[in-house]
Amino acid sequence: MKWEKVGEMNCPVARTLAIIGDRWTMLIVRNAFLGTKRFADFQSQLGMTKHLLSGRLKRLVDAGIFKKEEYQQGRYEYKLTTKGKSLYPVLLAMTAWGDDWLDAGKGASLLYVDKKEDIT
Template structure:
């Protein structure tokens, strides 16, 4: 069976996976978010083979996520481009998902703190227009302007705001169309233990001895125990 080229698919997630689905790609971006710019620093912090690192950096530069900037002599630095910086919120969401579901009892290896306030940076929940949290069952998928015939056949031609034929199967048959599951999630998210803003104790975000120097103010890096984890 021929290999499928994700870059040629219409699905935006597939197109993103064509770049970021390569092994090490997101970890290279993680290092860029944490302030790494030099090839040798990427190699040291990741523990990656030089030839693989070179290939991943080239992919990220070619696709506009990083910029290769000449510095002193014949050296270069790899800096975040606008396209790469825009992935930061998605990276934070991925990190917090992993911290919640895949981290052991010892807790996260690193935390992300607001450099100005010291408050922990968290991925915001997905909310509806009324402020209630949204899950997959609360969302309708409709064709967008770039949809092909397959997507239009699968998802129909209804535009946002148009009623679907028949009753909405995702809403309870109650006055006002209240969705009990959404109400339960909203109540849970209003509880003190879910909504309290977690802040670090004074000085808790300082790097351990031997850690890489902190990046300039405004860079979100704190509590790091080693760049190989994230």
């Protein structure tokens, strides 16, 4: 089966991976949870090319994980939707797994604190 067809499988894991299952997408989502909203900020924080970041953000908007809002004439911010915010437990699970199995003895690299703030 080709990767492009994974999203059509009758499997929720496969359909989820079709949207967030590449090496950049969850890093973009992570940064959104940390407060990043603007294209240039995502790019400078992640070191992605404009082309690559643009494609990932478009996919996330098309999937309803981000909404794109104009904040100035021709300038946009990317904000997590309710659907996007529901990825928080996934991100926490990935963080915990990475800390448990991949930290190379360095200890937790991130500490997530729930401040009960709206991150829109």
